[in-house]
Amino acid sequence: MRLAIGLIGLVLLAACDTGTEQRDAVASTRTVQRPYVPVPPGTIARGTAAQEAALAPPGPQVTPDLVARGEERFRAFCSPCHGASGRGDGTVVSRGFPPPPSYHEERVKALSPEQIITVITRGKGRMYSYADRVLPEDRWAIAHYIKQLQRDAGASVGQGEASP
Template sequence: MRRFFIMGLTTLLLSSCDDMNHQPRYDSYERSPLFADGKALQAPPAGTLARDDVLNGEALANRPTMSPELLQRGQVEFGIYCTPCHDAAGYGNGTVPARGFPHPPSFHIDRLRSAPSRYFVEVISNGHGVMYAYADRISPQDRWAVAAYIRALQFSQNADPAALPPQDRARIEKARS
């Protein structure tokens, strides 16, 4: 009986705490001592992506021209966001699936080799299966860069070594032995 009394008293005391309903807050254009400029309303940090931004929609609609810079940017973004699950070569054997998360599909299966580049951009934007959307993390231009880099990965895994310059073939042969 005493235990029920203590539990009831504890519940009563905890429910009487009403701090959550009376927290200090600021209206948008009110002055605030929290920030150096004295304003409560702050500009979003550089690189913040608005989901409904018209410019982002245009950037998604227009595929950029292929260039070494685009591939390099795609490689950087792929390394940051995709490698943990898809691994560096795109086979779906990253560190996250190695710890029990479902394996993503390999980029080297026929279905994804024949998929248009826009498919990868849409998956990055909206997510697919257990992969969540990266629209708030990766800019539209960088989504196209990642799609271009995925295409380069796909090509690299089935490229004919005879098409390479002799010095690159020698490096490959040296690495194999």
């Protein structure tokens, strides 16, 4: 009887698929390796068209609500590095991270909201992309809030110079 059970077990083990028939196409983690197949031209990922439309200039109308939303999103996503005033003095800088550029530098003041959105979307320098973290409509809000920060800082500097 033991011999019969042993033979049946041996037959069953021999019939098992070991997964080694295609050993050349299997990595050490047993994941099948397939060649890279490029995406066909003209293919659009799901949701991409709507996202691109949301990012297209001129963007939403600038309203106080949009700027307020931009301030909220700025404080959540941008202020840790750029600081609450946009001067590049956020909390991560105080902990040793290299400071990002101030929004009040002339070259950054010259950026349009569309260019700011491009930086938020793609990243630049040490700043990584926020495309998967910040919604397109929130990117517009942040860009317009940054432009308001720049205008407000310019107005306060101008007022300060007029005073004796």
